[in-house]
Amino acid sequence: MIADRLKARIREQGPLSIANFMTEALFDPVEGFYATKDPIGAGSDFITAPEISQMFGELVGVFVLQSWVDLGRPGQVHLIELGPGRGTMMSDILRTARALPGFLEAAQVTLIEASAALKSVQAQTLGPSGAQIGWADRLEAVAPGPSIIIGNEFLDCLPVRQAIRHRGQWHERMVTLGDEGEFVFALGPDLGPDSALIPERLRDLPDGQLAEFRPGDLQVVEALAKRFAKAPGRALFIDYGPALSEPGDTLQAIRAHAKVEVLDAPGTADLTARVDFESLARAAHQQGLQSHGPIGQGDFLARLGLEARAATLSQSAPEKRAQIARQVFRLTDSDQMGDLFKAIALQSPALPEPPAFSAD
Numbered sequence: 001m002i003a004d005r006l007k008a009r010i011r012e013q014g015p016l017s018i019a020n021f022m023t024e025a026l027f028d029p030v031e032g033f034y035a036t037k038d039p040i041g042a043g044s045d046f047i048t049a050p051e052i053s054q055m056f057g058e059l060v061g062v063f064v065l066q067s068w069v070d071l072g073r074p075g076q077v078h079l080i081e082l083g084p085g086r087g088t089m090m091s092d093i094l095r096t097a098r099a100l101p102g103f104l105e106a107a108q109v110t111l112i113e114a115s116a117a118l119k120s121v122q123a124q125t126l127g128p129s130g131a132q133i134g135w136a137d138r139l140e141a142v143a144p145g146p147s148i149i150i151g152n153e154f155l156d157c158l159p160v161r162q163a164i165r166h167r168g169q170w171h172e173r174m175v176t177l178g179d180e181g182e183f184v185f186a187l188g189p190d191l192g193p194d195s196a197l198i199p200e201r202l203r204d205l206p207d208g209q210l211a212e213f214r215p216g217d218l219q220v221v222e223a224l225a226k227r228f229a230k231a232p233g234r235a236l237f238i239d240y241g242p243a244l245s246e247p248g249d250t251l252q253a254i255r256a257h258a259k260v261e262v263l264d265a266p267g268t269a270d271l272t273a274r275v276d277f278e279s280l281a282r283a284a285h286q287q288g289l290q291s292h293g294p295i296g297q298g299d300f301l302a303r304l305g306l307e308a309r310a311a312t313l314s315q316s317a318p319e320k321r322a323q324i325a326r327q328v329f330r331l332t333d334s335d336q337m338g339d340l341f342k343a344i345a346l347q348s349p350a351l352p353e354p355p356a357f358s359a360d
């Protein structure tokens with residue numbers, strides 16, 4: 001079991017950072033949560049927006065098509081998805097894309113997926129689409145060229161680090177072993193120069209407060225900036241988290257649609273933490289990219305035409321009217337996914353404002 005191996009490692013090498021614990025629990029190639037099975041969907045561990053309704057992927061498809069137009073309809077465009085899960089969103093995007101002549105001929109789809117189990121689900125889902133589809137391990141491995149990059153609930157599962165303010169300094173929060181050999185949190189070493197990674201708004205918090213920071217998200221922004229410096233591109237991320245950096249521990253574990261103890265049984269639950277959109281946008285600016293948003297998922301979908309799409313679907317399948325209304329509610333209501341989930345666009349400087357992000 002992962003738990004046993006992590007315990008042996010802690011006994012030999014000392015406490016682990018939260019980020020290391022998270023990486024092992026999610027991506028151990030044999031026993032990691034994502035590595036071993038398909039955890040997404042109503043019957044499994046958690047459900048995501050594209051799995052709630054086809055309308056989500058269709059409207060992201062509208063965003064993608066407009067982005068291709070904004071890029072000048074290049075004859076070759078990379079459509080890259082980070083963390084595609086079951087491939088459902090891409091399948092809905094590609095179906096929508098048939099409406100715009102030329103796009104599917106131009107698009108080279110690349111899926112960036114760490115889990116072997118999910119790669120095979122993606123191949124099954126997308127086989128019938130007829131599009132040119134390939135996989136890559138990382139963004140850096142995709143051939144250069146104009147690109148549209150999307151990721152839904154991708155950034156939230158990249159490893160997060162946590163720091164606790166102690167006697168005026170930031171210390172890494174670690175995982176170690178308690179008296180009975182169970183996993184417990186512990187105060188680790190002073191962060192030293194890594195204190196610069198603490199979100200700006202949180203740097204001067206008083207003793208006892210906790211701040212999270214997300215080196216994985218920053219690496220993604222760096223990779224985007226490098227890519228967009230060679231050829232123009234636009235990225236869209238949809239995820240959950242605050243618009244402005246907030247203090248506090250947001251690490252959560254979900255198994256079978258219920259919250260469970262974070263340190264309990266690594267590998268058997270999804271571990272995520274809120275995305276810090278303020279830090280994401282700041283990192284993008286520092287790397288020379290433009291950012292738009294974040295805006296709530298509810299507004300994002302509404303501006304892309306959710307109401308009209310729901311009406312069309314309900315007309316063609318009147319028996320599904322109530323179900324479609326429930327889906328709209330889940331995706332957009334402010335007590336459901338409408339506000340906590342947000343969309344942000346990061347793009348090369350010369351592009352027009354992305355669809356759905358304009359202020360009016």
Ligand code: SAH
Nearest residue numbers: 034048083084085112113114115152153157
């Ligand atoms: N976008 C999908 C799945 C979200 S779950 C949906 O909305 O349903 C997170 C996805 O990101 C999974 O496919 C997971 O395996 C993948 N993932 C997480 N970290 C990754 C990494 N570092 N590299 C590639 N894929 C990763």
